[in-house]
Amino acid sequence: MEDRWKNHADMENVMIKVRNLHKKFEDLDVLSGIDEHITQGEVVVVIGPSGSGKSTFLRCLNLLETVTEGEIYVDDELITDPKVNVNRVRQKMGMVFQQFNLFPHLTIMDNITLAPVLLKKMTKEEAVKRGQELLERVNLGEKANAYPAQLSGGQKQRVAIARALAMDPEIMLFDEPTSALDPEMVGEVLDVMKDLARSGMTMVIVTHEMGFAKEVASRVLFIDQGVVMESGTPEEVFGNPQNERTKNFLSKVL
Amino acid sequence: MGKDEKRMAEWAANFSDLFYKCFIREDRYKLLLSGIGVTIKVSLLAIVIGILIGMVIATCNLSKKKLLRFIGGVYTDVIRGTPSVTQLMIIYFVIFATVPLDKWIIAAIAFGVNSGAYVSEIVRAGILSIDKGQTEAGRSLGLSAFQTMSRIVVPQAVKNIFPALCNEFIVLIKETAIVGYVGLMDIQKAGDFIKSATFIAFMPLIGTAVIYYVLIKILTLALRQVEIRLRKADAR
Numbered sequence: 001m002e003d004r005w006k007n008h009a010d011m012e013n014v015m016i017k018v019r020n021l022h023k024k025f026e027d028l029d030v031l032s033g034i035d036e037h038i039t040q041g042e043v044v045v046v047i048g049p050s051g052s053g054k055s056t057f058l059r060c061l062n063l064l065e066t067v068t069e070g071e072i073y074v075d076d077e078l079i080t081d082p083k084v085n086v087n088r089v090r091q092k093m094g095m096v097f098q099q100f101n102l103f104p105h106l107t108i109m110d111n112i113t114l115a116p117v118l119l120k121k122m123t124k125e126e127a128v129k130r131g132q133e134l135l136e137r138v139n140l141g142e143k144a145n146a147y148p149a150q151l152s153g154g155q156k157q158r159v160a161i162a163r164a165l166a167m168d169p170e171i172m173l174f175d176e177p178t179s180a181l182d183p184e185m186v187g188e189v190l191d192v193m194k195d196l197a198r199s200g201m202t203m204v205i206v207t208h209e210m211g212f213a214k215e216v217a218s219r220v221l222f223i224d225q226g227v228v229m230e231s232g233t234p235e236e237v238f239g240n241p242q243n244e245r246t247k248n249f250l251s252k253v254l
Numbered sequence: 255m256g257k258d259e260k261r262m263a264e265w266a267a268n269f270s271d272l273f274y275k276c277f278i279r280e281d282r283y284k285l286l287l288s289g290i291g292v293t294i295k296v297s298l299l300a301i302v303i304g305i306l307i308g309m310v311i312a313t314c315n316l317s318k319k320k321l322l323r324f325i326g327g328v329y330t331d332v333i334r335g336t337p338s339v340t341q342l343m344i345i346y347f348v349i350f351a352t353v354p355l356d357k358w359i360i361a362a363i364a365f366g367v368n369s370g371a372y373v374s375e376i377v378r379a380g381i382l383s384i385d386k387g388q389t390e391a392g393r394s395l396g397l398s399a400f401q402t403m404s405r406i407v408v409p410q411a412v413k414n415i416f417p418a419l420c421n422e423f424i425v426l427i428k429e430t431a432i433v434g435y436v437g438l439m440d441i442q443k444a445g446d447f448i449k450s451a452t453f454i455a456f457m458p459l460i461g462t463a464v465i466y467y468v469l470i471k472i473l474t475l476a477l478r479q480v481e482i483r484l485r486k487a488d489a490r
Contacts (some may be wrong), residue, residue: 009486020325021373062394064390064393086393087393087396087397088396090393090394090395090396091395091396091445093394094394094395095390095391095394097387097390097391099385099387099388101385101388102391103388103389103391103392103406103410104410105409105410105413114395114397114405114406115392115395115397117488118397118401119397119404143397160391164394164395167395167396
């Protein structure tokens, strides 16, 4: 059984494999058995009502939450094994937070180069060069020496994306990246994410931006009550939802 | 000469006489000067020890391991629940009774042990004041818990707790006025000694107070400069 799984995974180039994932907070079941495969280059957009467990699902993927039950494989490595080196696993996965979480005591450049230099992925010079490239990519080339407090929300989030990319991750996780932004700044962040998606990055995005989901997602997951209620292409999920709950949710947000 | 002027002159003569008897005669000012040296030596070493112990105990108190939290809790509880004179005497006459260390070093250890309990609470509060998102961002980049703490959380926490730490240092310096109990001649003890030798209470005690006040004023002004520099980084 185990081997068959592995072969199957290799064939489809599965990067993340989630089996029977459960997460409990005290007595509250937040995730009640999620099974999911995410293949290389896929852009998976996770939607669902608040409190449905979609953010928790994302946070379990890079072990910011400890999993109560079930398994998560990344590149065929069982990362929910307690013996696994969590820090090494996380280097493969960039994470972008709703509240940006830039380091306020460091310049933009130091925010970006801190991890690659500290983890000896690059020398300081290489990291600064790469950092500058990434800043250009998110259209903030001139902000290298600024401090986070001097940036707008949209700029902060673009720096946060550049910071995550500096570790050359295989997968990027986005936890409601535009929810804390003023409306006029949502577009600039989504543009960077679209650009990233086009470049072939594997992405898992929790968001309320349905327009973005329709345009960019290769697959949409609808999570409610801790389980995946519906999964399919944006056309399928938005155009012809099968599940009653999905229909109900979409009728409210579209 | 009017009546008031006469009184004033008498008072001045009396004052300078007292001053002479207490501080100049028999080179008594030298006692106070060496007392200042002792107070500064003991305080500085105690501050260093207090910070080190404070960081260790704060780490224990914030740990996920129950045993470490228990140890940290007992430490803080016992130190806060007993007078520092008692602690000083227990450390000096019981724990270090047979250890061949200089008196002032043992005293500094005692004050450091005491201060550590208070510093640990300040440090703990400082670390808790940093948003959890900072730790999550650090860990999500692949940094270890220690790297995240030392490069991201602590540098931000230091700025927040600096005023509280300064306060603790000042309390500590004044607290050292009890080292006379273990036979060290600090400022307080020197003043007391002069009082006994001259049978004059006013001049040596006021002198002692003035010396402490000036020492602490200098420290306060210096620390304020450091704080201003720390805050400047915020304005950028």
